[in-house]
Amino acid sequence: MNTFVVANPHKCIGCKACEIACAVAHLPVDINAAAARQTTFLPRINLVRAPRVTMPVQCRQCEDAPCANVCPVNAIAQQENRIVVHSELCIGCKACMVACPFGAMDMAIQEEEQSILQVANDRGAERKKVMVAHKCDLCTGRPGGPACVEVCPAEAFVVVNPQKLIRNMKEKRLASAWGMLSGRR
Amino acid sequence: MSIKLNSFVVADPHKCIGCKVCEVVCAVEHLDRECKTVGTIDAPLLPKLFLVKTPKVTMPIQCRHCEDAPCANVCPVAAISEVDNKILVDEKICVGCKTCMMACPFGAMDLVPRYQDGQVIMQEVLTTETEDGVVQKEAMVANKCDLCVGRVEGPACIQACPAQALELIAPHKEKRKRNVAAALNLMDSVKKFMS
Amino acid sequence: MIEIDQELCTGCRRCNEVCPVDAIEGLQGAPQQINHDKCVNCGQCVQICSVYASAFDEDISPREEKIQERGLLTTVKEPLFAAYYQGQARGAQQMLSDSNVYTMVQCAPAVRMAIGEEFGMLLGSLTPGKLAAALRKLGFDRIYDTNFAADLAIMEEGSELIERVTTNGVLPMFTSCCPAWVKFVEQQYPELIPHLSSCKSPQQMAGAMFKTYGAKVDGVAATKVCSVAVMPCTCKQFEAKRSEMADSGQRDVDLVLTTRELAYLIKAAGIDFTTLREEGFDKPMGTYTGAGNIFGATGGVMEAAVRTGYELITKEAIPDVNLECIRGGEGVRRTSVTVGDLELKLVVVAGLKHVIPLLEAVKAGKADFHFMEVMTCPLGCISGGGQPKILWPGQREHAVTSRKESIYEHDRNLKVRKSHENPEIKKIYKNFLGEPLGHESHHLLHTTYQARR
Numbered sequence: 001m002n003t004f005v006v007a008n009p010h011k012c013i014g015c016k017a018c019e020i021a022c023a024v025a026h027l028p029v030d031i032n033a034a035a036a037r038q039t040t041f042l043p044r045i046n047l048v049r050a051p052r053v054t055m056p057v058q059c060r061q062c063e064d065a066p067c068a069n070v071c072p073v074n075a076i077a078q079q080e081n082r083i084v085v086h087s088e089l090c091i092g093c094k095a096c097m098v099a100c101p102f103g104a105m106d107m108a109i110q111e112e113e114q115s116i117l118q119v120a121n122d123r124g125a126e127r128k129k130v131m132v133a134h135k136c137d138l139c140t141g142r143p144g145g146p147a148c149v150e151v152c153p154a155e156a157f158v159v160v161n162p163q164k165l166i167r168n169m170k171e172k173r174l175a176s177a178w179g180m181l182s183g184r185r
Numbered sequence: 186m187s188i189k190l191n192s193f194v195v196a197d198p199h200k201c202i203g204c205k206v207c208e209v210v211c212a213v214e215h216l217d218r219e220c221k222t223v224g225t226i227d228a229p230l231l232p233k234l235f236l237v238k239t240p241k242v243t244m245p246i247q248c249r250h251c252e253d254a255p256c257a258n259v260c261p262v263a264a265i266s267e268v269d270n271k272i273l274v275d276e277k278i279c280v281g282c283k284t285c286m287m288a289c290p291f292g293a294m295d296l297v298p299r300y301q302d303g304q305v306i307m308q309e310v311l312t313t314e315t316e317d318g319v320v321q322k323e324a325m326v327a328n329k330c331d332l333c334v335g336r337v338e339g340p341a342c343i344q345a346c347p348a349q350a351l352e353l354i355a356p357h358k359e360k361r362k363r364n365v366a367a368a369l370n371l372m373d374s375v376k377k378f379m380s
Numbered sequence: 381m382i383e384i385d386q387e388l389c390t391g392c393r394r395c396n397e398v399c400p401v402d403a404i405e406g407l408q409g410a411p412q413q414i415n416h417d418k419c420v421n422c423g424q425c426v427q428i429c430s431v432y433a434s435a436f437d438e439d440i441s442p443r444e445e446k447i448q449e450r451g452l453l454t455t456v457k458e459p460l461f462a463a464y465y466q467g468q469a470r471g472a473q474q475m476l477s478d479s480n481v482y483t484m485v486q487c488a489p490a491v492r493m494a495i496g497e498e499f500g501m502l503l504g505s506l507t508p509g510k511l512a513a514a515l516r517k518l519g520f521d522r523i524y525d526t527n528f529a530a531d532l533a534i535m536e537e538g539s540e541l542i543e544r545v546t547t548n549g550v551l552p553m554f555t556s557c558c559p560a561w562v563k564f565v566e567q568q569y570p571e572l573i574p575h576l577s578s579c580k581s582p583q584q585m586a587g588a589m590f591k592t593y594g595a596k597v598d599g600v601a602a603t604k605v606c607s608v609a610v611m612p613c614t615c616k617q618f619e620a621k622r623s624e625m626a627d628s629g630q631r632d633v634d635l636v637l638t639t640r641e642l643a644y645l646i647k648a649a650g651i652d653f654t655t656l657r658e659e660g661f662d663k664p665m666g667t668y669t670g671a672g673n674i675f676g677a678t679g680g681v682m683e684a685a686v687r688t689g690y691e692l693i694t695k696e697a698i699p700d701v702n703l704e705c706i707r708g709g710e711g712v713r714r715t716s717v718t719v720g721d722l723e724l725k726l727v728v729v730a731g732l733k734h735v736i737p738l739l740e741a742v743k744a745g746k747a748d749f750h751f752m753e754v755m756t757c758p759l760g761c762i763s764g765g766g767q768p769k770i771l772w773p774g775q776r777e778h779a780v781t782s783r784k785e786s787i788y789e790h791d792r793n794l795k796v797r798k799s800h801e802n803p804e805i806k807k808i809y810k811n812f813l814g815e816p817l818g819h820e821s822h823h824l825l826h827t828t829y830q831a832r833r
Contacts, residue, residue, distance in 0.1 A: 001283070001296065001325075063281030063296065063325035066262075068311040078313035078322045101261030101280070165286060170237075172292030173246040177237040180244060181198045203409065204392035206430040206773060209459075213771050221775065222768040224498035224643050227457040229435030238390050243409065297436075303457065345773055347394065 001162035002061035003081045003138060005146050009055040011156035018056050018148035018157070019043035025139055025147035028111070042108045044136045045148055055156070056148070059083070059104040059136035067096035067105055067135070075133070081161070082140070087132040096133050108134040190356040191250035191270045194234075194330065194340050198244040200350035207245050207342035207351060208232035214333060214341040217301050227303035233330045234342060235295070244350070245342070248272065248293040248330035256285035256294055256327070264327070271334055274327045281325040289329075297328040381466050382421055382614060382765075386411045387440045388431050388462035395425035395463055400732035400756060401564065418567070420560035421465075422732070422756045423614030423765015427776075429463035455648040465614040465765065469641040472608065473648070475634075476519045481606045482598070484522040484590040485515055486583065486665075489530065490612040490676035490761040491639045493786035497768040497779070498643035499653040504782025506790055509658025512666075514646050516659060522594065525661050526609065527668030529586035530675040530684065531799035532808070533557065536825055537579045537681075538689045538799075539816035541751055545722065550574045552727075552742065552749050555681050557581035559619035560756040562829065564732060569739050570831035578826040580632070582675065583609050583616055584625050586665065587632030588824040593812045594665060602630050609636045612676070612764035615756075624827045638766025667804040670701075670791030677787045678730035678760035679706040679713065682753040686717050686726075687798045694720045701797050707788075710758040712738065714749070725749040732756040759784060 007018075022043040027034045045058040065083045068076035075089035076096060085096075087110075097105045113127040139146040149157040158164075196207075212230035213220055220226050234247035254272045257265035264278035265285065276299065286294045299306045307321035332353075333340045343351040384395075384404075389411040396404045396412070403419040406412035414425075433440055446460050447453075451467040475481055496505035515523045541553055556562055556577045565572055580588070587607045595602040607630075609616060619625070620633035637645070646653055661667070671687050674680035683703045690698045705715045710731040717724050727749045729735045735754050741747050757763045762783040770776045796802060813820045 004283070006287075060261075060282040060284060063283070063322075064279070064308055065311055066280050069309055071310065074310060074312070076311070077319070078311060080314070083311075101282075160283075160287070165283065169286065169292040169295075172290060173235055173237045174239065174242075176246050176291045177198060177239075177242045177244050180195070181242045202392040202394070203390035204394055204430050205390065205432065209430050209432065210772060219500075220771060221500075221503060221779075222497045222770055223458045223461075224640055224768055225500055226459060226771075230432060230459050231435075236390075240409070243390070347773060 001081075001165065002063060002078075002083065003159065003161040004061040005058060005136065005138065005149060005157055005159050006060075007055045007057075007152075008156045008158060009053050011154045012055040013154045013156075014047060014049060014054040015153060016047050017151045017153060018045050019047055021147035021151035022136075025142055026134075037111075039111070040109050042106075042134070044104075044106070044134055046103070046106075057102055057104060058148070059100075060102055061136075061138070066099040066101065067133075070095045070099040080140075082138050083135075084137060085133050085135060087134070090132040092131040092133070094133075100135075105133055105135045107131045189270055191252060191267070191272065192332070192353055192355045193250045194247055194332065194343060194351055194353050195249075196244040196246075197350045197352070198242050200348045201244040202348050202350075203236060203238050203243040204347060205236055206345050206347055207234055208236060210341040210345040211330075214336060228300035228305075231295075231297045231328060233295075233328055235292070246291055246293060247342075248289075249291060250330075250332070255288040255290065256329070259284045259288040269334075271332050272329075273331055273334065274329060276326045279326045281327070285327050293329050295328045296325050298323045298325055381416070381618075382414055382419060382423060382426060383464060383466065384412050384414055384425075385433075385446070385460075385462045385464065388433055388460075390431050390462075392431065394428050394430070398424040398428050400424070401568075420563045420567075420732070420756060421615035421618050421765070422560040423465055424757065425463045426461070426465055426614060426765050427763075427767070427769055428773075429461045430773075431462040432459040433461075453644050453648050456644055465617075465638070467641050468617065468635050468637060469644050471635055472637055472641070472645060475606050475608075476645075480604065482522075482600045482604045483520045483606045483608060484524055484594055485520040485608045485610065486524050486526045486529065486586045486590075487511060487515070487610040487642075488526045488583070488612055488616075488676065488761060489673045489680075489787065490764060490767065490783070491610050491642070493676070493783045493790070494612065494762065494767050495639050495643060496653070498640065499646075501654060502782070503770075503775070503779040504784075504786045506786040507653075508790070509660070510653055510656040512661050513656040513659040514642075514651055514653055517651050517656075518645060518649055520608070522590075522598070522665075523659075523662045524586065524590065524594070524665035525668050525672075526582050526586055526611075527672035527675070528665045528802070528804060529582035529589065530672035530681075531669055531802045531805050532585050532589070532825065533579055533582045534671060534681075534684050534688050534799035535805060535809070535816045536585075536821060537577050538685050538692060540577055540579060541685070542689065542693065543817065545724075545750060552747050553577055553751050555751075555753045556827075557583075557675070557681060558615075558755050559613070560615040561732060561735075561754045563615070563618070563832070564756070565739075566829055566832040568833070569743070570833050572739060572742055573829045573831065575742065576829060578828070580625070580825055580827045581619060582672075583611065583636075584619065584632045584827070585825045587620070587625070588628050589665060589808070591628045591630045591632065592824060593808060596812075597664060602628065605630070606635065607631070607633050609633050610639065610642045611636055612639050612761045612767045613757075614638060614765035616766075624830075627824050627827075639764075640766060640768060643768070664804040664807060667802060668794075669799055669802045670794040670797035671799045672802070673794065674787055674791050676761045677707070677784050678710075678755050679708060679728045679753065680760060680787070682706050682726055682728050682751070684799055685751070686719075686724075688800045689724075690717070690719050691798065692800065693722070698798075702792075710734070724751065727752040729754045730760055731758045762787065
């Protein structure tokens with residue numbers, strides 16, 4: 001089973017520190033260089049602010065990931081404990097964006113230019129920048145683990161790994177059994 | 186207008202002996218074909234109810250077919266719906282996101298692979314990296330008690346339990362039973378109180 | 381050996397309800413242990429145990445480990461339950477692939493009306509032809525049959541009974557073909573050992589004949605013969621390993637498989653059992669009568685013995701070869717048969733725990749019968765510990781009843797229904813053994829017992 005990160009809506013204070021931390025953690029260069037180049041701000045987690053709820057939403061690392069199963073170029077695959085986008089294969093078709101029921105997938109603009117495709121604009125025509133699908137990747141390789149979890153001032157995130165999920169299930173079943181023991185006659 | 190509440194199966198922990206016959210027949214009744222002997226089973230047993238076995242309590246736990254089923258209300262693809270007073274998972278729609286597992290307060294939802302003719306069903310496109318290279322990933326779906334929908338004799342677990350520890354509760358019927366018992370109870374005590 | 385997996389057992393003690401000797405010890409709700417000094421290896425606990433290892437439980441040792449521990453083939457996909465027996469299927473696979481070994485196989489009567497169940501056929505399906513075909517496809521050199529030896533056992537045991545009755549020998553006589561029953565007598569009632577027939581069980585008689593007569597018939601050295609038995613029973617392995625069972629100089633039986641294990645081998649070899657074309661058993665020791673076949677049901681040994689005994693003594697044909705009065709279910713049945721001027725009083729016991737009052741009566745010198753058949757399992761061998769395990773608790777009775785009906789159906793449809801009329805039996809005495817209870821018979825087909833208390 002995959003591991004995923006999920007926020008607790010009762011703790012979130014809507015500060016967006018998670019979005020910033022996520023974007024920074026995935027920068028190809030250090031933050032000062034990125035600022036100088038005006039690199040696009042690209043978090044893979046998105047804060048939802050609605051009348052009844054405020055909380056961030058990110059990829060659920062589904063076992064039968066719809067994004068993966070709809071990808072026409074097999075660019076999305078299972079790797080260890082998560083679903084990854086192999087961006088070198090992505091053609092930017094957005095099928096995965098449409099498929100994801102959580103809205104966790106987005107298109108990220110890269111610094112690289114496409115080989116041929118040009119975009120006509122008021123400056124004439126210029127080579128379009130590559131756009132690839134991106135989503136939460138559990139910050140694999142990052143020393144402190146998921147950046148959002150580390151930075152959140154309200155400690156609102158939970159890393160749900162299979163062990164935790166199974167233990168939670170067993171605890172709930174036991175509590176239910178206990179309740180039946182004292183309740184029913 | 187009378188509202189029909191969903192029935193559900195529940196065990197009596199004072200009667201359960203922890204024999205797992207309920208799990209066995211549940212799994213067997215949901216296989217892709219009829220299996221009468223152990224030797225004919227060629228896939229892991231995947232029951233829809235789960236025995237809790239501890240020193241202080243032993244009983245199986247299964248879905249309560251909640252009226253406002255949390256599992257259904259968190260499903261991002263609306264794979265869970267109420268059909269004929271049963272909360273059912275549509276395996277074809279489920280994407281295995283595990284949110285319903287988190288949502289269920291009873292732990293009654295499990296995540297399982299599916300088998301056909303002894304082989305596990307794979308996903309169409311999604312692959313996974315293993316030590317033997319890149320292979321198709323097994324499809325995983327949400328799994329919970331379906332009240333043996335389609336089975337003529339009704340829930341198999343109730344039929345098979347050697348301790349008769351499982352019961353199908355029709356909530357309003359049970360409520361009326363208890364109302365009557367309470368009323369009868371009061372007949373004597375109120376008489377003695379009022380006189 | 382029967383064992384209970386301590387990692388899996390939840391202590392429901394349903395096994396104890398069916399254990400005829402109270403050999404399962406432990407508190408309700410805690411893992412149970414088998415007391416091997418009491419256990420008779422009948423395997424009824426294995427048949428009833430419903431606690432299985434979940435494929436996704438990470439708190440228990442992995443399935444591969446359990447498969448190794450239990451002697452199962454790695455191709456087995458069925459669930460693993462807490463109560464189990466240690467099998468010999470792997471040894472059988474190795475032996476079948478060894479070209480230096482000449483294999484002779486025998487199947488108990490109860491196998492042919494149950495093995496089809498492991499391939500999805502109706503409960504109790506009668507499939508002797510497919511059984512023989514499957515064994516041949518697996519590569520056994522000679523497809524013989526325990527039923528032949530059952531006919532042989534009737535000749536020996538019938539003669540022994542007549543001798544005891546007419547020469548004031550030890551009476552009542554008890555059958556000795558059920559090894560769990562024999563172990564029980566040796567453990568709990570060793571003083572009654574002289575009452576046991578000195579005859580080996582058909583399995584052991586067949587094995588002894590394989591290594592001598594069989595080797596001679598095929599011109600093979602006895603040392604090259606591997607004698608294999610397929611049994612509905614989890615105690616036959618124990619019987620085969622008994623120190624006394626090697627009178628020919630070689631082990632009578634080298635390897636015992638249960639009905640379930642034979643099904644594993646057939647599946648592992650990719651054989652589609654249900655579509656096999658029927659074949660016959662090999663001569664000489666694959667030829668059997670209806671009397672030999674009914675050994676698989678309670679009362680079968682007794683009925684076969686009477687069919688032959690009646691005619692040997694009165695020299696007249698028995699009026700009706702179907703002795704319904706001897707047939708039945710679990711418990712104790714008493715009947716008597718008039719043979720000439722002798723009224724033979726017979727007792728049939730199915731289900732070991734029911735024998736105890738009778739043994740007490742024998743001990744107290746109050747036994748009023750001549751001959752008693754005892755089968756440990758509730759309906760005889762068809763309900764044995766090694767038979768296909770029925771998943772639904774409520775269906776077990778139906779399965780065993782269906783198997784019983786098939787046994788008698790097979791008997792009815794066989795041309796020869798009395799052991800003494802089996803032409804190969806007549807031949808084996810004429811050409812090899814001499815006569816029942818004769819020197820060769822006594823040497824190879826009879827045995828002794830050990831007090832185990």
